[in-house]
Amino acid sequence: MTDRPRGGLLALCLAELVSWGLLYYSLPVAVTPIAADTGWSQTTTMAALSVGLLISAVAGIRVGRLLDAGGPRTVMTLGAVLGVVALLVVAAAPTLPVFFAGWMLAGLAQAATLYPPAFAVVTRWYGSARVRPLTLLTLVGGLASTVFAPFLALLLDQLGWRATYVVMAGILAVTVVPLHAFFLNRTWTPPPSAEPAAPASPPAASSALRTETRARVRAVTRSPRFVLLQVVVSLATFTLFAVTINIIPLLVHRGASFGLAAVALGLIGLGQVSGRLGYVALEAATTPRLRTVLLLGAGALGLWLLAFVPGPVALLVGISMLCGAVRGCLTLLQATAVSDRWGTADFGAVNGVFVAPVVALTALAPVAGPALAGLLGGYPPMVLLMAGVLTLATALAART
Structure with missing residues (x-):
């Protein structure tokens, strides 16, 4: 498909590996030292991840619409940037409410970086040939816990949990942010068969297109x-x-x-x-x-x-x-x-x-x-x- 950039699939696979490792698996790995240091129970600490995932579920609906309308680069890059901010908030959290706030921000980042938006991008890139690249994407993403659990455990042992989350924020900033910014489409290329737009003012044409899209989506969903x-x-x-x-x-x-x-x-x-x-x-x-x-x-x-x-x-x-x-x-x-x-x-x-x-x-x-x-x-x-x-x-x- 014409929308697929060179190196895009490899970049997206690497971004998924890092995003899953830092924005999802980091808390199950770090929950014990966090609870020991703060006095929060492990159950309460892990509940922050669940709250973030619930926010991710709701935000994902809007993210999907934005991906269709404008392409993935801006949405997914900003999602990765928000993930960096979220990890820094978690690292600095002085109280449990601030810790939860950090993971709520992480939930918004998850909505724009984890599998659902990546699936949407790969499906757009490969069309009917999507199954093999989707399989590769999930195979690489599935290694996140294998790669990051021992690495994060080592950091936690050497640096403590707060410094480890600062390091994680840095890793996310120097890997996922540029991978999204340089290897994802800024906008989608119109299908070759698309006919020229009917004479109309740009705002009117855009509004009509959005209305038509919403109607199609509602009809399916x-x-x-x-x-x-x-x-x-x-x-x-x-x-x-x-x-x-x-x-x-x-x-x-x-x-x-x-x-x-x-x-x-x-x-x-x-x-x-x-x-x-x-x-x-x-x-x-x-x-x-x-x-x-x-x-x-x-x-x-x-x-x-x-x-x-x-x-x-x-x-x-x-x-x-x-x-x-x-x-x-x-x-x-x-x-x-x-x-x-x-x-x-x-x-x-x-x-x-x-x-x-x-x-x-x-x-x-x-x-x-x-x-x-x-x-x-x-x-x-x-x-x-x-x-x-x-x-x-x-x-x-x-x-x-």
């Missing part, structure tokens, strides 16, 4: 099939994330040592990567609806097995990796669900609406898992509930 697909993908993402992010206490309950359970959590990440590697072949062999049903069905099977299989631990780790592989595929399913069914026109705006509840439920999942386990009397009943919800979502997926 308010259709029953779109809403049902939102529900299905949101429930699938929520249930699988709520279980896999809390796999350590579940496996400890099943008899695993803490160390082995922690290894299992890391292997879930490996499962995600393997799932994404296999998604290209799955995409080529299935329709969008069948693909959705198969993936959700595999995830539901994995959750049912985790709910009922008592051991051995090695088998439970294997089942956990299956759930991780489905989670990895779901990221690509989320990236392509809209364009597979409604095409790439106005993709940023439509996909921004589509992913808003997905991002919101993802933000709640880490807290919802332990909360539900407490209400239901343990982690196995929580997994059982999640398996039932995902089975319902699989049945609904047949109607998408």
